[in-house]
Amino acid sequence: MSALTLRVTEITPLSPLVTRFRFEHPEGAGLPLFSGGAHVVVEMPDAGVLRRNAYSLISDPLDGSGYEIAVRREDGGRGGSRFLHTKVSVGDLLRVNLPVNLFALDLRAKKQLMIAGGIGITPFLAQLKQLARLQMPFELHYAARSRAEAAGIALLPDLPQIHVHISDEGNRMDLGAILSGQPLGTHVYTCGPEGLIAAVDETAARLGWPKGALHSEAFLAPPPGAPFTVTLKSGREIEVGAHQSLLEALEAAEVAVDWSCRGGACGRCETGVSACHGRIEHHDHWLSDEEKASQTKIMPCVSRFVGETLTLDL
Amino acid sequence: MPRTEFSPSIMSRPVYAPLKAQGAAPALMLAEAEGAEAILELAAADPSVMDRAHLIFIPGGTGFGPRLAALRARLYHEAPSYPAALERYRKALLDAHMGTQLYLAGTEGLIGQASAEALAAGLPADAIQAEHRGSLARRMQCVHCKGVTEGVTTDPFTCSHCGLTLFVRDHFSRRLGAFQGVCVDAETPGVTPAVKEIKA
Numbered sequence: 001m002s003a004l005t006l007r008v009t010e011i012t013p014l015s016p017l018v019t020r021f022r023f024e025h026p027e028g029a030g031l032p033l034f035s036g037g038a039h040v041v042v043e044m045p046d047a048g049v050l051r052r053n054a055y056s057l058i059s060d061p062l063d064g065s066g067y068e069i070a071v072r073r074e075d076g077g078r079g080g081s082r083f084l085h086t087k088v089s090v091g092d093l094l095r096v097n098l099p100v101n102l103f104a105l106d107l108r109a110k111k112q113l114m115i116a117g118g119i120g121i122t123p124f125l126a127q128l129k130q131l132a133r134l135q136m137p138f139e140l141h142y143a144a145r146s147r148a149e150a151a152g153i154a155l156l157p158d159l160p161q162i163h164v165h166i167s168d169e170g171n172r173m174d175l176g177a178i179l180s181g182q183p184l185g186t187h188v189y190t191c192g193p194e195g196l197i198a199a200v201d202e203t204a205a206r207l208g209w210p211k212g213a214l215h216s217e218a219f220l221a222p223p224p225g226a227p228f229t230v231t232l233k234s235g236r237e238i239e240v241g242a243h244q245s246l247l248e249a250l251e252a253a254e255v256a257v258d259w260s261c262r263g264g265a266c267g268r269c270e271t272g273v274s275a276c277h278g279r280i281e282h283h284d285h286w287l288s289d290e291e292k293a294s295q296t297k298i299m300p301c302v303s304r305f306v307g308e309t310l311t312l313d314l
Numbered sequence: 315m316p317r318t319e320f321s322p323s324i325m326s327r328p329v330y331a332p333l334k335a336q337g338a339a340p341a342l343m344l345a346e347a348e349g350a351e352a353i354l355e356l357a358a359a360d361p362s363v364m365d366r367a368h369l370i371f372i373p374g375g376t377g378f379g380p381r382l383a384a385l386r387a388r389l390y391h392e393a394p395s396y397p398a399a400l401e402r403y404r405k406a407l408l409d410a411h412m413g414t415q416l417y418l419a420g421t422e423g424l425i426g427q428a429s430a431e432a433l434a435a436g437l438p439a440d441a442i443q444a445e446h447r448g449s450l451a452r453r454m455q456c457v458h459c460k461g462v463t464e465g466v467t468t469d470p471f472t473c474s475h476c477g478l479t480l481f482v483r484d485h486f487s488r489r490l491g492a493f494q495g496v497c498v499d500a501e502t503p504g505v506t507p508a509v510k511e512i513k514a
Contacts, residue, residue, distance in 0.1 A: 109436075110436040179412070179413075180411070180413075181411050182411055182412040183411060183412070183436065184407065184410050184411065184412060184414070184435050184436035184437050185412075185435070185436020185437070185438075186412050186436075207339075207412075207413040208336060208339040208340070208412075208413035208414070208415060208441075209412050209413055210438045210439075210440035210441045211440060212438050212439065212440045213412065213438050
C-alpha cells in the first residue's frame with residue numbers, strides 16, 4: 001500500500017463528538033488530488049497495536065495543500081477514533097494511505113441527490129465542492145437527531161438545495177417525498193447508518209427506481225467477537241483476538257494480504273477458504289448471498305469465524 | 315405475430331425479453347404495428363399496468379388501434395410514423411420522473427431509436443423494456459458516410475446515401491439506435507456475396 005507520512009496541522013472540534021483533522025505534507029509538498037467521495041486509511045500506532053481506519057475526505061478534491069477528515073468519537077468502538085481524539089496533537093506525524101474512491105459521483109447523471117445520516121455527511125462535503133465546480137444540479141438532505149450532534153451544519157454552504165432535517169425538532173426526513181417527482185437521470189447517493197441505506201433502497205424500489213441509479217456507502221468497523229483460530233496452507237495457525245479483526249491478526253503475523261477500505265466494501269482483501277468446519281460470520285457488503293452461503297470466501301477485514309477449523313488459501 | 319426469438323450473437327447485439335408488468339407505476343409505452351400484440355398481452359397479464367400509462371401507437375397499416383384504445387390507458391395517442399410521434403414522445407420523457415417505466419414493442423428500428431432517445435433524456439437503461447414483434451428489418455448506419463438506411467431486409471444492401479454495398483453486422487450502437495453496415499467489397503470492388511434475406 002502506498003502511504004504518505006503527513007503532519008497534523010489543525011485539530012478543530014465541530015461538535016461535542018466530532019473533530020476535524022487536517023493533514024499536510026511535512027515539507028509543504030502538494031498532495032495527490034482526489035474526487036468527491038474518496039477516503040483515506042489513517043494508520044494509528046496505539047500501545048503496540050497498529051489500527052488502520054478509513055475516513056472520507058471532506059476537503060476540496062482539487063486542493064492538494066492538505067487532506068481533511070471529520071472523525072466521530074466512538075467510545076464503544078475499538079479505539080481508532082478515540083486514539084485520534086485523545087492521543088493526537090498538532091505537529092504529530094501519521095501515515096495516511098493514498099485516497100481511494102468507492103463512492104464516486106456518476107457524472108452521467110442529470111442530477112445528483114445526496115442523502116446523509118449523521119456522520120455520513122462526510123463524503124458529501126467533498127462532493128459538494130466538486131459539484132460547485134461542475135455546475136451540476138444537485139439536492140442534499142442531511143438528517144441528524146439533534147442540532148448539537150449535527151456537526152456537518154457548520155461545514156455546509158448556505159444554499160437552497162441543502163435541506164437539514166433535525167428529528168428532535170420534529171423535522172424528520174420524509175424519504176417518500178424526497179424520492180418522488182425527481183427528474184429522469186437523477187442518481188441517489190446514501191451514506192449513513194445501515195437502517196437509512198435500507199430505508200432508501202426500500203422506498204426507491206417501491207417508487208419504481210431502477211437499482212442502477214442507487215449508490216450507497218457504509219464503512220463497517222470490524223465487529224468484536226469470540227477469539228478464533230485460522231490455519232494457513234502451510235499448516236501455520238493464527239490466533240485472532242476478541243477485539244482484533246482477522247486482517248489485523250494476519251498483518252500482526254506478517255502474512256501479506258492486499259486491502260483497501262478495511263470496511264467490507266471494496267473487495268480487495270477477498271480471501272479463498274479451502275476448508276471450513278464451522279460457520280463464517282460474514283459482515284461485509286462485498287460477497288453475494290450465494291458466495292456467503294457457500295463458505296468458500298471470506299473478507300478478513302470485517303468477518304469472523306465460529307467453529308473447529310477454517311483453512312485459508314494463504 | 316408471436317415474439318421473435320433471435321439466434322445467439324455477439325455481446326453488442328441487443329436481446330429482447332417479453333414485456334413484464336411493473337404494476338401501476340407511471341409508464342410510457344410506444345408500440346408499432348405488430349408490437350400492439352405485446353401491449354395487449356402485457357395488459358391482459360396485469361390490467362393495472364395501464365392505470366398510469368401513456369400509450370403511443372404507430373399502426374403501420376395494422377388494425378390494432380381500437381383494441382389498444384379499449385385498454386383505457388391514462389393517455390392514448392395514434393401517430394402515423396415514428397417521426398410524427400417524436401415530439402409527443404420527447405415531451406413525455408421531459409415531463410417524466412424517476413420511477414417511470416418505458417415499454418417498447420415493435421421492430422428493431424423503433425426499439426433502437428426510442429431507447430436512444432430515452433437514454434439521452436436520462437432514463438436509466440434498467441427502466442427500459444423492449445419486446446421485438448413484426449418485421450426483421452434493421453435500421454443500418456453506414457460506417458463510411460454515416461448515413462442511416464431504414465428498413466434494411468437484405469445482406470448485403472446498398473447504402474441509400476453513398477451507394478456503397480454494405481455488409482450487415484450485428485454490431486449495434488445504443489447511442490444511434492442502429493446496426494453498423496461495413497463496405498463488403500473494399501478489397502475486391504464489384505465482387506459481392508450473394509444477397510440473402512436477414513434472418514432472426
